[in-house]
Amino acid sequence: MLILGIETSCDDTAVAVLQIISGKLKVKSSVISSQVKLHAKYGGVFPSLAAREHEKNLPKVLKLSLKEAETKIEDIDLIAVTRGPGLEPSLWRGINFANDLAKKFKKPILGVNHLEGHIYSNWLSLTELDYKLFPALCLIVSGGHTELVLMKSHGKYKIIGETLDDAVGEAFDKVARMLGLGYPGGPLVALRADKFRSKSVKVEIKFPRPMIHSKDFNFSFSGLKTAVLYKTREFTKLSPKITDQICYEFQEAAIDVLISKTIKAAGKYKVKSVMLSGGVSANKLLREKLSESVKSLESSPATVIPEMAYTTDNAAMIALAGYFNWEEIKIGFPSWKPTKPNASLNF
Numbered sequence: 001m002l003i004l005g006i007e008t009s010c011d012d013t014a015v016a017v018l019q020i021i022s023g024k025l026k027v028k029s030s031v032i033s034s035q036v037k038l039h040a041k042y043g044g045v046f047p048s049l050a051a052r053e054h055e056k057n058l059p060k061v062l063k064l065s066l067k068e069a070e071t072k073i074e075d076i077d078l079i080a081v082t083r084g085p086g087l088e089p090s091l092w093r094g095i096n097f098a099n100d101l102a103k104k105f106k107k108p109i110l111g112v113n114h115l116e117g118h119i120y121s122n123w124l125s126l127t128e129l130d131y132k133l134f135p136a137l138c139l140i141v142s143g144g145h146t147e148l149v150l151m152k153s154h155g156k157y158k159i160i161g162e163t164l165d166d167a168v169g170e171a172f173d174k175v176a177r178m179l180g181l182g183y184p185g186g187p188l189v190a191l192r193a194d195k196f197r198s199k200s201v202k203v204e205i206k207f208p209r210p211m212i213h214s215k216d217f218n219f220s221f222s223g224l225k226t227a228v229l230y231k232t233r234e235f236t237k238l239s240p241k242i243t244d245q246i247c248y249e250f251q252e253a254a255i256d257v258l259i260s261k262t263i264k265a266a267g268k269y270k271v272k273s274v275m276l277s278g279g280v281s282a283n284k285l286l287r288e289k290l291s292e293s294v295k296s297l298e299s300s301p302a303t304v305i306p307e308m309a310y311t312t313d314n315a316a317m318i319a320l321a322g323y324f325n326w327e328e329i330k331i332g333f334p335s336w337k338p339t340k341p342n343a344s345l346n347f
């Protein structure tokens with residue numbers, strides 16, 4: 001089976017071709033056209049500009065993706081397109097494009113939940129579709145979401161914890177802005193934190209670990225962000241050394257909370273695997289600490305972490321989520337049926 005994935009929920013225009021034959025999966029192509037440089041001057045994603053760029057880029061990205069996959073659109077069996085959550089103007093561009101393709105080439109089309117796609121980015125690292133990973137606990141950490149999702153089987157999700165205010169990626173981005181580091185902030189904050197760690201200087205700045213001892217699995221990052229703001233106000237000028245230390249301690253605090261809650265939940269629900277996904281899953285320290293901490297669990301669940309290429313928004317994860325929706329959950333349609341966006345879709 002060949003699945004064409006289309007993703008335009010935010011500022012990345014992505015198209016992928018995924019092949020699944022007898023439970024073996026192969027990403028034949030995954031092309032991403034990033035608009036990061038374009039939005040950097042606004043310090044965040046500018047929705048109408050993002051939508052315009054998607055419209056311009058989609059035909060080119062599709063062409064490239066099919067060429068890399070050595071496939072023709074006529075050979076595609078299913079089109080999977082992100083229907084939400086995301087920026088509505090951006091979602092519309094991808095959906096209209098996918099609907100037109102489906103109509104023109106008489107292909108079935110399926111609207112996919114972007115968060116479900118992020119969860120399935122974990123399966124892209126496996127060569128076989130592994131069914132022994134359930135129940136799985138997935139920590140989704142992105143610019144818009146921070147959620148702990150319990151997945152009992154394909155299509156069966158339960159949110160057991162979420163952020164009560166800012167998403168963790170959003171907090172990274174806001175801290176980077178306060179420190180004048182640029183956008184997107186996550187990788188820049190992580191880089192400065194690594195610089196501080198490599199020098200083994202004594203840590204003099206301390207930030208809180210919000211809600212780390214709360215009995216639930218929810219998160220809160222706005223207090224941590226405010227603590228960073230107050231700290232920056234203590235200095236008339238932020239030297240590179242202070243900036244590095246603030247980044248280090250902020251990252252440690254955010255990751256401590258994420259890991260602590262994830263491990264507690266993994267123990268409580270006796271999961272077979274712990275998965276990580278979303279843009280913040282590109283964070284090296286988070287990846288390392290999660291793997292280490294999961295090993296300490298008595299039930300020894302597997303840790304599944306997406307390859308770096310699939311941490312940020314991509315269409316291969318959307319194609320795979322589309323496949324599971326189609327094959328396993330049987331939300332199939334008889335031929336083609338246009339889909340619509342839902343900007344605030346959740347599980």
Ligand code: KG4
Nearest residue numbers: 142143144169186187279280282283312313
């Ligand atoms: O999943 P994603 O690509 O888009 C959304 O759906 O939000 O996530 C983007 C987020 C941004 O907030 C970005 O700063 C963050 O992921 N991010 C990181 C790292 N790389 C990207 N945060 C921390 N450390 C990183 N290395």
Ligand code: ZN
Nearest residue numbers: 142278279313
């Ligand atoms: Zn995303």
